[in-house]
Amino acid sequence: MVHLVTGGSGSGKSAYAEEQVLQLGEGRRIYLATMQVNDEESVLRVAKHREMRKEKTFETIERTDTLENLEIPDDSIVLLECVSNLLANEMFMPGKSGIHAVSAVIDGIEHIQRHARHLVIVTNEVFSSGVAYGGMTRVYLEFLGIINQHLGRTADMVTEVVFGIPIPVKRPGEGIIRQNRLFHEVAAK
Numbered sequence: 001m002v003h004l005v006t007g008g009s010g011s012g013k014s015a016y017a018e019e020q021v022l023q024l025g026e027g028r029r030i031y032l033a034t035m036q037v038n039d040e041e042s043v044l045r046v047a048k049h050r051e052m053r054k055e056k057t058f059e060t061i062e063r064t065d066t067l068e069n070l071e072i073p074d075d076s077i078v079l080l081e082c083v084s085n086l087l088a089n090e091m092f093m094p095g096k097s098g099i100h101a102v103s104a105v106i107d108g109i110e111h112i113q114r115h116a117r118h119l120v121i122v123t124n125e126v127f128s129s130g131v132a133y134g135g136m137t138r139v140y141l142e143f144l145g146i147i148n149q150h151l152g153r154t155a156d157m158v159t160e161v162v163f164g165i166p167i168p169v170k171r172p173g174e175g176i177i178r179q180n181r182l183f184h185e186v187a188a189k
Contacts, residue, residue: 001172002113003120004155006148012164014081017122018053020159021079024118028076031058032067032112034086036093049081064089065096067108072115080112083123083151087144091136102143106150123148125160 003020007013021029031053037046050060058079063070065086072078080086083105090101097104113119126141126148133141152158158170168177 001118001157002151002155003118003157003159004123004148004151005120005159005161006123006125007161008125011125011161013122013161014049015052015164016159016161016166017079017081017120018056018058020120021058021077021118022056024077024120027117028073029056029058030072030076030078030116031060032070032078032080033060033062034064034080034082034089036064036085036089065093066104068104068111070108070112072112074115075117076115077118078112078116078120080109080119080121083109083121083147084144087147088140091140091143102146105147109151121151121155123151 001024003017005013005017005020033046033049035042035046037043061070067086086108087101087105090097090104091099109119109121124144126144152170155170156172157168160167160169170176
């Protein structure tokens with residue numbers, strides 16, 4: 001089972017994703033941390049996330065790139081935190097995928113998916129702020145949008161977290177929920 005969790009910065013998506021992993025039953029829980037720690041803000045963010053999961057029996061694997069080479073124990077429950085960091089690392093770290101980052105990220109996630117019993121993926125919502133970016137920031141956001149769309153189509157479940165509130169977008173066997181509900185509300189008027 002693959003569950004994609006998205007939301008804006010500070011939305012509560014990480015805490016929600018961790019709780020989802022805990023509800024998936026017993027087994028080896030792996031927290032796949034992708035953040036490149038290179039400044040004070042990232043040090044604080046990592047410390048916050050470690051504190052959040054301190055009592056949750058996660059085994060942490062820090063991997064900033066090249067997930068397709070990562071050995072994941074079969075039948076594990078994996079939390080990938082998060083796609084936006086992974087993409088930035090693949091695009092901008094010297095000697096990494098660069099312009100081929102979309103394929104590298106998707107291939108790496110599919111590799112993990114083949115080995116894990118369950119995979120919960122955290123990503124960031126993009127293009128909802130209304131701010132127009134240019135240059136490589138625009139390319140990064142477009143790449144993240146492509147990856148998010150692919151993951152949304154292929155995931156069994158998709159949840160958007162807004163203000164700490166999980167909003168189901170797609171559930172197994174039900175397809176896309178949020179758009180269908182809106183369509184029926186408008187059509188009924």
